[in-house]
Amino acid sequence: MIASLLAGFSVSIAGMIGFVGLVVPHFIRMLVGADHRILMPAAFLAGGAFLIFCDTIARTIIAPVELPVGVVTGILGGSLFIYALAKKGSGNA
Secondary structure, X not given: OHHHHHHXXXXXXXXXXXXXXXXXXXXXXXXXXXXXXXXXXXXXXXHHHHHHHHHHHHHHOOOOOOOOHHHHHHHHHHHHHHHHHHHHHHHHO
16 A cells, blocks of 8 residues: 555656656566576566557547547556456465
8 A cells, every 4th residue: 555655746847758667667677587697687678668559549539639648548558457466366365
């Protein structure tokens, strides 16, 4: 509960794009494990790829007008974060 509150506070201060730095490394850790020699470069690359993907969606979803990338990042990142919480919570019960 405290971690969720701290994450929410961090996002409210840094903004939605900063949310990528909170979510992407946790997903990459689930995929590649906890070895930091692999985790750090993978998290850097995945974070960049996620932002490029979100920017591409923001520019093309309503073509003449560009959405703020923070909106797309928030929708996708929030959905993935809720999925990760639900997945982690179901394994502990």
